[in-house]
Amino acid sequence: MATTDEAAGGLQIHPMDQFIVKPLFGDGPIEWYTPTNVTLWMAIAVLAMVALLVLSTRRRAIVPSRGQSVAELFYGFIHKMVEDVAGHEGLKFFPYVMTLFMFVFLSNILGLIPMSFTTTSHIAVTATLALLVFFTVTIVGFVRKGPGFLAMFWVSSAPLALRPILAMIEVISYFVRPLSHSIRLGGNLMAGHAVIKVFAGFAGAMGVASVVPIAAIVAIYGLELLVASVQAYVFTILTCVYLRDAVGEAHH
């Protein structure tokens, strides 16, 4: 790699270096118990969530403080989303959905701080969250509906001849769900952060003309702020859509 860097006139771009998982202390091998930068930033996300939702609402008032009104804003937003999408029955899962949203949202936003680490850009993190949703939906669906949960795959509004084919497609799309659910979040954030690093590499190599890539970085940073919140929203609303299959009436 060193020769190609020199050939390009000192242009050094390593957009993927920011995603390397490092141990916090020393540089030994990473075991499952090693505190790494992922551990650190996940802990910061959880602490930020506690600070926002618990500490700011500890002294509740009729006229809310700034922290309390932000917390109420998030609570009302997610509560309405769960009720609208997953139905009234889905409200039993509101604490889970709220936790999921706050964790993903705060991880995305904290990852935008320069020199920080974006935990949700790793497929390992998002796949864990998506598999939890997948198993929750499957188990809750079978517990609440019994074998009737399988009727989800048998589209009764379609012509009889088409139903076996549709059932196959529905089964495949059901099992692809955790994959697309996790890769959407992880891929979006990873791609966005890599783009910022690529433009930063341009800025380092262009001398005075680096004003242009720096302006582009500012614009992309704004876009990334939008992507961070929209992807957290999309992850949560898809969770609600999947929960509707498990708790709601058949919607085919």
Added chain:
Amino acid sequence: MEGDIAEMGKFIGAGLATMGLGGAGIGVGHIAGNFLAGALRNPSAAPGQMANLFVGIAFAEALGIFSFLIALLLMFAV
């Protein structure tokens, strides 16, 4: 020599995989454009359909992200 050709194929494949982004762009633009067309005809119904808009965009976009994933797999995993 053989290793070089495999390396070359890897890069060509990764480059070709980025064409999937075009499909995702068409899909997302189609959804957003149709939403806007409908929203301008009946603005009062638009806020209630925002959730459907985002879900539709998310589904269309996921397929583009898959092509990005294939490019990454070719570059770093194959």
